[in-house]
Amino acid sequence: MSWIIGRRSAWVVIVLWLAIAAALSPLAFQLPDAQRNDAAAFLPSDAESTRLLAEQRHFPGGDAVPTIVVLDRPGGLTNADRAAAARIGQALRPFASGPVLGPVPSPHNRTLILTVPLAQRDDASAFTDDVREMRRVARPLVPPGAQIAITGPAGLVADAFHLFSTIETLLLLVTATIVAVILLVVYRSPFLWLVPLISVGIADQTAAGIVYLLARHTGLTVNGQSSGILRVLVFGAGTDYALLLIARYREELTRHRDPRRAMREAVSRAGPAILASAGTVIIGMLCLLFGLLASDRGLGPVGAIGISTALITMMTLLPAALVLCGRRLFWPRIPHFGEHPPVTDTARRGPAARTAHAAALAAPTIPGHEDLTEFDLAEEEGRWVRISAAIDRRPRTVWVLTSLLLGALAIGLLAMDTSLRQDEGFRHGVESVRGIGLASADFPPGATAPTYVIVDEGAARATAAILRGSPEVAASTEVGRTGGKAQFLVVLRSRPDSPESFAAVSSLRERLHGLAGAQALVGGNTAVNLDVRRAAERDRQVIIPMVLAVVLVVLVFLLRAVVAPLLLMATVVLSYLAALGASAVAYRWLFGFPGSDPSLPLFAFIFLVALGVDYNIFLMTRVREETARIGSRPGVLHALAVTGGVITSAGVVLAATFSALVIFPLVQLAEVGFVVAFGVLLDTLVVRSILVPALALDIGRAIWWPGRLARANDGFDAGGT
Incomplete structure (x- = not known):
């Protein structure tokens, strides 16, 4: 501890932390670009939905995410609407990694949909930009009186990422402001609050930069949820450690003339408790590594990195800064040596x-x-x-x-x-949820989140018969064959991610798994979310x-x-x-x-x-x-x-x-x-x-x-x- 708070070494500690923050801060602001907010990224490799995704990559455009374009006119579609839908499909073809399906009109002729397979990207920001550009291209082509929305799994992921990225800076500002106000109230000093606030800010930028590097180069799964939690965890835990250390340091300043000796005593007294508490949280977070879900396994290291960074910063940078500033930092309530007021009110x-x-x-x-x-x-x-x-x-x-x-x-x-449900996760209206509502009013609810079935080619006919005879299925069609496999697109009658749709997927899996020689896999967005819940x-x-x-x-x-x-x-x-x-x-x-x-x-x-x-x-x-x-x-x-x-x-x-x-x-x-x-x-x-x-x-x-x-x-x- 002595080398951290020495007369010269304390300055070295502060300069070192400032250099680390300067190097990692630019990376910290890029953390949203490393996020993966699609549920499929959370699944273990042996989940049935994950295995279907692997098989789909062998089909043309098989790694794509379905993007559903919904065109609606409450009074009924016109010829101009159908022509506009054809033009929209043509305009969106450059974004597609496979054939654009549709337009398909609804039974009541009020709505039609197109399915555009959008190529998956490792860069979440680029994927979201693709969806945003598709919306920009399609909107001017809509005839007056009609309305359009781009939804489906791709639309939901893009809207979620957009919200995460736009709120990231606001969350940082709000969290820092909350901490600053509380520190001002606690310390009632115009200067003291700045030291722990700056220290925890450096810890935040350092932790976010480290997480970004791990997400980019080691495959660590980071989503908007774990990114947001990282920020509040570092600020919250780091400020806690600062409060406990400063409280003990202030107490020891009344018992020791030398601030360095007071700090050594404060760390020796409060340090074990702070270390034990941080260690408990770190170990608890790392237990998430034993989870099946990648989102759980990702949150574990993210949280552990945040707590570890907060701990190291508050036990090195904070003591060095406090000792260099001396007792005057506590003004106007400066703790003086020997300050023991008589206990007259015992x-x-x-x-x-x-x-x-x-x-x-x-x-x-x-x-x-x-x-x-x-x-x-x-x-x-x-x-x-x-x-x-x-x-x-x-x-x-x-x-x-x-x-x-x-x-x-x-x-x-x-x-x-x-x-x-996935579409219920937004607190305010977004285009993808509006599109689901438009499509569900005139199509089977499962149209905006199709289910996929892949079987061995020899079992294709039997599979088609099972799908036609399944009461949970509103429509099904074979969409391609390759490498001895056949793929079917299935529209369920129930709303995506509802208990009814989960039961439908489970029922289809049970029937198709019993089909001899089929090697059947049932996946798609609803199946992914079912597997996520089970995991x-x-x-x-x-x-x-x-x-x-x-x-x-x-x-x-x-x-x-x-x-x-x-x-x-x-x-x-x-x-x-x-x-x-x-x-x-x-x-x-x-x-x-x-x-x-x-x-x-x-x-x-x-x-x-x-x-x-x-x-x-x-x-x-x-x-x-x-x-x-x-x-x-x-x-x-x-x-x-x-x-x-x-x-x-x-x-x-x-x-x-x-x-x-x-x-x-x-x-x-x-x-x-x-x-x-x-x-x-x-x-x-x-x-x-x-x-x-x-x-x-x-x-x-x-x-x-x-x-x-x-x-x-x-x-x-x-x-x-």
Whole structure:
């Protein structure tokens, strides 16, 4: 640590970080270009939809994404409309990687559609530009009174990417503004807030640049969701680490004349908790690597890179900058050496505070704190002393009632609906969704997202018969043969991505798989989303227990106990269920969302459990430190009093940064932002501030079993009931 905060080396650290930020910032702004927002990119290689896509590449234009052009006239199509459709098809032919199908009129002659196979691109921005250019070319060719929309899988992907790319800069500005305002309120200093804000901004640009390089050169899957989460995760977690370190540094400045010695002491005291909390989140994120979905496996490294970068920046750049700026940075509330205001209001603080103070006066000095002759209560904020005293009066009643409240919120899980369709993912109207509505009014709903079937050529006739006889199929036609394979385009009667369409795909697969020698594959957009949902369910079943086990092991090693980690995990899981239940109710009746993404429960779990444990780590490591010094009960009370303000500020920062995701015009990100923000506040204000201290007070030293702290007797462990 000494080399980071040395008189000359601190400048080297700052210059090095500025050089890293300057090199990676241009790459960070290119991160949207590396995104892949189509569901097919998320699937494992052995999924049936993925195998069909591989087979389709052998057909002419087989790697294309269907683009559906919808031309509609409510009063009925005219000859001019049909002629215009032919011209539109001709004008869009340069974009097609295969034959343009149609125009096909609807049964009621109000709508017609053309299918343009648009070549897939690794560059999401270029793909979106192609769709935008197709819209620009087609729009002037529409006769007066008719309306046109370009939709289908290509239109949905292009609209999603466009929204992600346009909101990226706004998200960064909103997140930075939220953090700046909170830091100003917390520190009430015109200068201090700038240091952590600049540090976390450098961490953000560094992390985004690293992720871009990995996405471009290693195949790391990055989509708009993981890109947006990266930004709020770095700002939120980085600011949390800064708040905790600065709070301890300010405390140590009153105990040491030399700011460098104060910083060394602050890092040695707060550093292990910050390192453990960051390590917990990193390990939890990396558990996503065991998922089937590429979106899950991609979010794991993206989140881990973000947290790691935030941790390294806040433990190197921030200490170097703070030490160079000195005490004056805290103006107008500059911490001075020996600043220990007399505790004149101990009597007014109640029996809990008097007990803690009595034990503190009898405690020996701490190595490194030889300049102290009594326990410093100056950092105990009045409100947190009162809260700790209130909990101490009836801890068992408090934790029982709090647990019942969280359990009541968890009942809201009955309202959770994870059947959000792809076209329902936009919070505002976009052309692709409008086109689906126009086509569905006069065509079978599956016309805008065709299903594909590929079989061995010898089974083509039998396959055609099965498709004609399937009640789920509105229409089917053979669209090509190559390499001994035949391909069919199938239009389902049900709306894409609905439970009915998923059941239809499953039924077709069951029938065609039983066809001898067919080697049948059923894919297409609806089949892709069905496979995504099944993979998401499997990932939840595998990753959630894995994260619980890993976090529990980390806590056992950190706290050197078994009972405390088990209790902490139980409280965090209860908090997660309560947050998810309350969010499910809010999604349905407050926001009016049509449903939730199937990956939401897993993402919410990763963030709320890993981040929720963070605040319990910050609290319980201080409780352990104080218990070893002044006893169990006063140690809990004092730890809550001195950490209450800073940990609450950290929780508010993290919740506020995640709430910035609610500005996204996409349901999936808005839902992630709300559940994490609500869950972090619930964990900070209820679980860490009330439930965990009440349990610790009620259980006493036994909470540290089987460690040595559980066997000590300090005479201060009697609590209320």
